[in-house]
Structures are given as C-alpha cells and as structure tokens.
Amino acid sequence: MWTVPNIITIFRVVLIPVFVAVYFLDWKWAKEAGAFVFWLAAITDWFDGYLARKLKQSTPFGAFLDPVADKLIVATALIMITHTYGTLWITIPAIVLMVREIYISALREWMAQRGYSDTVKVSFIGKAKTMAQMLALIGLLSGLETFMGFPIYWVTLGYILLYIAAVLSIWSMLVYTSAAWKHLAGRQG
Template identity: 80%
Template sequence: MWTIPNIVTMFRVILIPVFVIVYFLDWEYAQYTGAFIFWLAAITDWFDGYLARKLQQSTPFGAFLDPVADKLIVGAALLMITHTYDSVYITIPAIVLMMREIYISALREWMGQNGLSDVVKVNFTGKAKTMAQMLALIGLLSGLEYFMGFRIYWVSLGYILLYFAAALSIWSMVTYTLAAWKHLKAAQ
C-alpha cells in the first residue's frame, strides 16, 4: 500500500487543507501562494501516475485514491474561485465541471461493478478537459494580471480556459454516456 506513487498521492490529499488555508490568509501573497500549491498538486497528479507505470507499482489503493484526490482538490478550487469572484460567469462553468465529475464517477463505478470499466476508460477529451481545467484554475486562483510590470492576462486566460474546460466536460460526458448507453439500456 505504501508505494512511492501512493505516497505522492497522499501528499496531494494532505496539500488540500494547506492550499485552502493559505489561499484565504490575510496576506498580500496568499492567492499567489495558494495557486502555487494547487499547481504543485496538479504536477504530483501527473508524477504519481508516471511513477506507478515506471516503477511498476500500480496498486488497487492507488487506482482508488488518485481520482479521489483529483476530485477533492479540484472541487475545493472550484468552490474557492466561485467565492473569490462571486460571479455567475464563474459559477456556471464551475457547476458544469462539478456535475460532470460526479456523473462520470458514478458512471465509471457502475460500469466497473458490471465488469465494463474499459468502456468508460479515460480518453483524450477527458485528458484535454483536465489540462484546460487545471490551467484555468491556476490562472483564476492566482488573480494575476500583471507580473513585474508586464500585463500577462492570466485571469483572462483563466476565464477562457474555464469555459473551454466546461465545453469539453459536456462533450466528454456525452461521449462516455454514448459509449455506455447500450449497457445502461440492457441493465433495465
């Protein structure tokens, strides 16, 4: 159970309360530091998967914990940006992203219980959604529009990527549903 990839995943879970607390500190650099901690967690998501494959240390516990850790930190970040921006333009795509995560998790669990997990395995659209979502959240969490006097449009890019991730979310939800549809229909 305590393989290197699983330890990295547990580190990501431990980062969640640290990320939330730091982000809401009454400190000039709190949002930047919170965004950095979120970035670090996003990198560990890639890193633990790489290590599991490279070291041949894939475990059932890791297969369970990795997506849970992802959903926990992304859920926290989505709640935090809806609080920070207090805007319907952030809240709607955040809700779409959360709905997709819950729906796909339930679909994957049901398919897995029926021995059909390969039907809804991660595809390119899901990976692209995750990448856009992570970059959007880093940009929006940081609140950074200027860096060393230069306009960098990080928040503006965050908005665009959040909507792009929401669109990919809907697309991937439809794709996974269509792939599973005949099995769902047969179960009735």
Template identity: 80%
Template sequence: MWTIPNIVTAFRVLLIPVFVVVYFLDWKWAREAGAFIFWLAAITDWFDGYLARKLQQTTAFGAFLDPVADKLIVAAALLMITHTYETPWITVPAILLMLREVYISALREWMGQRGGSHEVKVSFVGKAKTTAQMLALIGLLSGLEVFMGIPLYWVTLGYVLLYIAAVLSIWSMVIYSLAAWPHLRNAANSDNKSADKL
C-alpha cells in the same frame, strides 16, 4: 500499500487543507501562494502516474486514491473561485464541471460493477478537459493580470480556459454516456422484465 506513487498521491491529499488555508490568509501574496500549491498538486498528479508505470507499482489502493485526490482538490478550487469572483460567469461553468465529475464518477463505478470499466476509461477529450481545467484554475486562483509591470493576463486566460474546460466536459460526458448506453439500456430492460414478472 504505501508504494512511492501512493505516498505522492497521499501528499496531494494532504496539500488540500494547506492550499485552502494559505489561499484565505490575510497576506498580500496569499492567492498567488495558493495557486502555486494547487500547481504543485497538479504536478504530483502527473508524477504519481508516471512513477506507478515506471516502477511497476500500480495498486488497487492507488487506483482508488488517485482519482479521489484529484476530485477533492479540483472541487475545493472550483468552490474557492466561485467565492472569490462572485459572478455567474464563473459560477455556472464551475457548477457544470462539478456536476460532470459526480456523474462520470457514478457512471464509472456502475460500469465497473458490470465489468465494463474499460469502455469508459479516460479519453483524449477527457485529458484535454483536465488540462484546460487545471490551467484555468491556476490562472483564476492566482488573480494575476500584471506582475512587476509585465502583463500576464492569467485571469483573462483563466476565464477562457474555464469555458473551454466546461465545453470539453460536456463533450466527454456525452462520449462516456454513449459508450455506456448499451449497458444502461440492457439494465433498464432487465428491470422492466423483473417488474412484469411481479
């Protein structure tokens, strides 16, 4: 169970409380340090997948733990930026992103039980959403617009990318829902037939 990729994934889970505590420290560079830890976690997400394929160490435990780790740290980051900025311009897309994650997780679990998990596997749009979301969160968590007199506009870019991620999340949710629709319709028809028999 404890292969190298799984250890990297477990390390990402352990980074979550560190990330949260550091971000809220009463320290000048706390937000920047928290953003760096989040970035490190995002890098390990790519790294553990690469190692699993390279070392041929794909496991059922890793397939379970990896998306759980991703969703936990992203949910924490979304909650933290809504707390930090306290504006509907951040809160609304953050809620949309969290609702999408819950919906897609439930849909994939249901499809997996029906042997159709391959039909709702991660798409290009889903990967683009994840990339935009991660970059947006790094920028918004850091709070950096200027560093040593150099304009960075990371927060501004974070706002833009957060909305791009929200749009892509809705788009990907529609794609996954359409892929699962035949299964959902068949399940509804089966339920109706069972109800008629009763």
C-alpha cells in the same frame, strides 16, 4: 500500500487544507501562493501516475485514491474561485465541471460493477478537459493580470480556459454516455 506513488497521492490529499489555508491568509501574495500549492498538487498528479508505471508500483489503493485526490482538490478549487469571484460567469462553468465529475464517477463505478469499465476509460477529450481545467484554475486562483509591471492576463486566460473545460466536460460526458448507452438501456449483448 506505502509505495512512492501512493505517498505522493496521499501528499496531494494533505495539500488540500494547506492550499485552502494559504489561499485565505491575510497576506499580499496569499492568492498567488495558494495557486502555487494548487499547481504543486496538479504536478504531483502527473508525477505519481508516471512513477507508478515506471516503477511498476501500481496498487489497488493507488488506483482508488488517485482519482479521489484529483476530484477533491479540483472541487475545492472550484468552490474557492466561485467564492472569490462571486459571479455567474464563474459559477455556471464551475457547476458544469462539478456535475460532470460526479456523473462520470458514478457512470464509471456502475460500469465497473458490471464488468464494462473499459467502455468508459479515460479518453483524449477527458485529458484535454483536465489540462484546460487545471490551467484555468491556476490562473483564476492566482488573480494575476500583471507580473512585475508586465501584462500576463492569467485571469483572462483562466476565464477562457474554464469555458473550454466546461465545453469539453459536456462533450466528454456525451461521449462516455454514448459509449455506455447500450449497457445503461439494458441492451448489452
């Protein structure tokens, strides 16, 4: 259980309360520091998967905890940006993203129980959604539109990427549902 990838995944879970605490500090750069902690967690997600494959240290515990850690930190960030911005323009895509995560998790679990997990394995659309979502959240969490007087438009880019992630979420949800439909409809053969 105590492999390097699993320790990194556990570290990502431990970062969640740190991320929230830092983000809400009464300090000038708290939002940017919180966005950095979120970025660090996002990087560890890639890193633990890479190391698990490279070091041949994949474990059942890691296979379970890795997607749970991802969903926990993303859900936390979505709730935080919804709170911070307090607008339907953030709340609606955040809800779409959270609904998709719950739906796909349930679909994957149901399919795995029936021995059809390969039918709903991660696709390119899902990976593109994750990339857009992570970058959107970093931008929106940071609140940065300028840096050292130069325009960088992180928040504006965050809005755009959040909507791209929401569209990709709906698209991937339809793709996964379509792939699983014969099993859901009881017509597997």
